[in-house]
Amino acid sequence: MIELDDDSRDALAEAFNLALGEAAASFADIVHEEIQMTVPVVELLPRAELVRQLQGLPRQGATTKLCSIAQRFDRQQGGLSTEAVLLFPEHGSLEIVRRMLGDCSPAAEQISELEQDALAEVGNIIINSCMNSLAHIFDAEMIGTLPGVRSAEPQELFASHPGNEMVLMARIGMNMLAQQISGYVLFLMELSALETGIERIRHFFELDPTPA
Amino acid sequence: MSPVRPASSPVTASVTAPLAATVIASVPTPVPPPTKAPAAPPWPMHHLLDTIDFGLLVLDRDARIVMANRWVRERMRSVPEPVGRRLADVWGGSIDPRLLFAVRECLEFGHSLRLSHAFHPVPLPLYRPGDAGDERMRHAVDVIATLPPQGSPEGAHQGNGALQCVLQIRDMSEIARRERLLKDQARQLRIELQRATEVQQELARQSLRFRELARQASVGLFETDAQGQLSYCNERCAQMLHVDALAQLGRHWLNMLPGDDVARLGPRWNAASSAQVRCADELCLGTSGAETWLRIEAGPILDVHRLPAGFIGTVTDVTEFREHARRNEYRANHDTLTGLVNRERFAERVHAAIAEAQRLGQRVAILFLDLNHFKQINDEHGHAVGDTALKAAAQRMRRCLRSDDMVARLGGDEFAALIPNAPEDASLERILGKLSKAIALPLNVGSCCLRIGCSVGMAIYPDHAADPASLLAHADEQMYQRKRQAHAAAAAGAAPRLRLVEAAPLR
Numbered sequence A: 001m002i003e004l005d006d007d008s009r010d011a012l013a014e015a016f017n018l019a020l021g022e023a024a025a026s027f028a029d030i031v032h033e034e035i036q037m038t039v040p041v042v043e044l045l046p047r048a049e050l051v052r053q054l055q056g057l058p059r060q061g062a063t064t065k066l067c068s069i070a071q072r073f074d075r076q077q078g079g080l081s082t083e084a085v086l087l088f089p090e091h092g093s094l095e096i097v098r099r100m101l102g103d104c105s106p107a108a109e110q111i112s113e114l115e116q117d118a119l120a121e122v123g124n125i126i127i128n129s130c131m132n133s134l135a136h137i138f139d140a141e142m143i144g145t146l147p148g149v150r151s152a153e154p155q156e157l158f159a160s161h162p163g164n165e166m167v168l169m170a171r172i173g174m175n176m177l178a179q180q181i182s183g184y185v186l187f188l189m190e191l192s193a194l195e196t197g198i199e200r201i202r203h204f205f206e207l208d209p210t211p212a
Numbered sequence B: 001m002s003p004v005r006p007a008s009s010p011v012t013a014s015v016t017a018p019l020a021a022t023v024i025a026s027v028p029t030p031v032p033p034p035t036k037a038p039a040a041p042p043w044p045m046h047h048l049l050d051t052i053d054f055g056l057l058v059l060d061r062d063a064r065i066v067m068a069n070r071w072v073r074e075r076m077r078s079v080p081e082p083v084g085r086r087l088a089d090v091w092g093g094s095i096d097p098r099l100l101f102a103v104r105e106c107l108e109f110g111h112s113l114r115l116s117h118a119f120h121p122v123p124l125p126l127y128r129p130g131d132a133g134d135e136r137m138r139h140a141v142d143v144i145a146t147l148p149p150q151g152s153p154e155g156a157h158q159g160n161g162a163l164q165c166v167l168q169i170r171d172m173s174e175i176a177r178r179e180r181l182l183k184d185q186a187r188q189l190r191i192e193l194q195r196a197t198e199v200q201q202e203l204a205r206q207s208l209r210f211r212e213l214a215r216q217a218s219v220g221l222f223e224t225d226a227q228g229q230l231s232y233c234n235e236r237c238a239q240m241l242h243v244d245a246l247a248q249l250g251r252h253w254l255n256m257l258p259g260d261d262v263a264r265l266g267p268r269w270n271a272a273s274s275a276q277v278r279c280a281d282e283l284c285l286g287t288s289g290a291e292t293w294l295r296i297e298a299g300p301i302l303d304v305h306r307l308p309a310g311f312i313g314t315v316t317d318v319t320e321f322r323e324h325a326r327r328n329e330y331r332a333n334h335d336t337l338t339g340l341v342n343r344e345r346f347a348e349r350v351h352a353a354i355a356e357a358q359r360l361g362q363r364v365a366i367l368f369l370d371l372n373h374f375k376q377i378n379d380e381h382g383h384a385v386g387d388t389a390l391k392a393a394a395q396r397m398r399r400c401l402r403s404d405d406m407v408a409r410l411g412g413d414e415f416a417a418l419i420p421n422a423p424e425d426a427s428l429e430r431i432l433g434k435l436s437k438a439i440a441l442p443l444n445v446g447s448c449c450l451r452i453g454c455s456v457g458m459a460i461y462p463d464h465a466a467d468p469a470s471l472l473a474h475a476d477e478q479m480y481q482r483k484r485q486a487h488a489a490a491a492a493g494a495a496p497r498l499r500l501v502e503a504a505p506l507r
Helices: A006-032 A049-053 A090-101 A111-137 A193-202 B010-014 B043-049 B071-074 B085-093 B097-109 B155-159 B173-216 B236-241 B259-275 B319-333 B343-360 B373-382 B385-402 B427-438 B469-491
Strands: A033-038 A039-044 A066-073 A083-089 A142-144 A146-151 A166-176 A181-190 B055-059 B065-068 B112-114 B141-148 B164-171 B218-223 B232-235 B280-285 B292-302 B310-317 B364-371 B406-411 B414-419 B443-447 B449-453 B452-460 B502-505
Touching: A006 A033, A006 A039, A006 A090, A006 A111, A006 A181, A006 A193, A033 A066, A039 A049, A066 A111, A066 B280, A083 A090, A083 A111, A090 A181, A090 B236, A111 A142, A111 A146, A111 A193, A111 B097, A111 B112, A111 B173, A142 B141, A166 A193, A181 A193, B055 B071, B085 B097, B085 B319, B097 B112, B097 B141, B097 B164, B097 B373, B097 B414, B218 B236, B218 B319, B236 B310, B259 B280, B259 B292, B292 B319, B343 B364, B343 B406, B343 B414, B364 B385, B364 B427, B364 B469, B373 B385, B373 B449, B385 B406, B385 B414, B385 B443, B385 B449, B414 B427, B414 B452, B427 B452, B452 B469
Parallel strands: none
Antiparallel strands: A033 A166, A039 A166, A066 A083, A066 A142, A066 A146, A083 A181, A166 A181, B055 B065, B055 B164, B112 B141, B141 B164, B218 B232, B218 B310, B280 B292, B292 B310, B364 B414, B364 B452, B406 B414, B443 B449, B449 B502
8 A cells, every 4th residue: 555655745746736737727728718726636545436526526507427538648668657537517518619619509418529529639638738747747758548538427437447446646626717617637647657656756856765 | 539549559450440430438448568569560561551441641750651541542632652751741731730730749749639620620631532622521630649569660660669650530521511410400400499489488378368368258258179078168157157167177068058958959059069060049047037148159169170179159148138129129119108019010010910811811900090189289288298198098099909909109199900800890880989988088187187089990901901001091081081070060069979179177
């Protein structure tokens, strides 16, 4: 069981704060609106607990579904595998993409294939921008996958993973003030990658290596 | 939307798993470490890439095209051989700058990027095969960062760890067309839904309006189904028929009427409803002196196919109307002062009596009676006294005749009597005498006592004439003859048979 000392936790929080801040800034650029960010949360938790937290997030509209745009990043040499997930309430994500596409017709309940692709591109830009920062902090080249878009209930989002699998979660909330749409960026790191990650981050912040 | 693949998977691996397969992509599965990559297939495998139904362009770390599959080549137009050139060298400035940026980001940072069709409908100058037009084919490009497998010819060529960029190009024409169609249909549906909603609201408003109108209507309204079962009845209808509206719903509407009327109206209703025509009747409710006359009308309602859907009925209180009609009819046929029938009505009755007599071989007597010196009474005592005298004469005449006989005021001081089935002449002469004596009886008028005489003439059907006018003329003529005889006798000093005019104060 990995336990984080205070220094490491602070370093992780700072690293993700920087990266997630980039994501929010990039989001603001895309939608041309002011984005308000919440304080980032960094914690180690089982995936089942992560799902519980997602279920507790404030919702909008009638549906409880979340729209997730996910990308996975791997270092060429292995380790540091990270999953970046952008989450919006389903209705909010439709609003964003339709506004960007200039579609004024009343929002349908279901996202269309082209809208889904457009949403993938928007998420892709946001995620890649913050991954640039994180790769810089890790001092590693992180190779990313194409974004995958899903619309699902929170409990279904990580259904393919064991619920007791521990992950490091970094989360930040983004609110589009004008539209009252809230989104979240999650960084999930498996424990196998965590040790290397912490080392890289401590190095970046010029902290002493983790005591053995 | 393609499923997300591990970035380090060999491109050829995707041949067996089509990239443009599912709409919703799954979250990426964990990536196996690239250190145990399978042996790379040799480049001759390119012919397999020529069989797939989407475009593939592989760019090396210098962004030079190392492979373009047949799908791409078939959609390029008059461009130099792409292999060995950069995108901008092949297509010049007609590429979406975002694509060039994505390629750079892919090769520099290892990012994979999706250029969605919605934002970049035609990033490359590609054209549908066989299409001679200038319109670019609608497509979408995924820019995928990948590492050539270790030991592969291209890996060896570029150096291990050097990123490759794979452009996966999907034809979006059909998807875009389908979505446009769906959007149009959705828009049309929204318009129709809006219309339907408006119609529904208007119907609801009309229904409300009708209910309110029906509630406040001064006539009773009811509605039945095609079988005559009551489906609606307004308060006024229930009130007029003295029934409980709710209790009557679902029962036949005739049940709202009294039993006698049901028996009378039932057959008529059955005939009218079978023939789909209006049915109307009047019926009387209540006891004598306090009766209410109601007119009930029911007509069929036809649906859009002109088929019977039910009946709408009205119940109107016609008591006052009937009373007015009765009064008007009385006024039209009677003299309002004496209550006797007038000349027109009398002529009709004479006509009818002659016809009857003709049929039965009977006689009809017509009497013509004129009050003597009536003008003098009017002049000396005023019209009120004259009117009293006329009324008294009328009553006395009625009293002298049978109930089947008819007395009429022809106008002024002229009266007539019809005696159907007239007796023999002697009896008729007795009747004349009785009439003259009755009229000549003293009449108390306020403080005066009057004695009024009269002259009477008679005509007999068929003896004197066969039509009403001639009979009346004959009786009139006879009356004048007698009047002249009476005047002559008076002038000769003989006692008048019919004395007239004596006005003496009554003590």
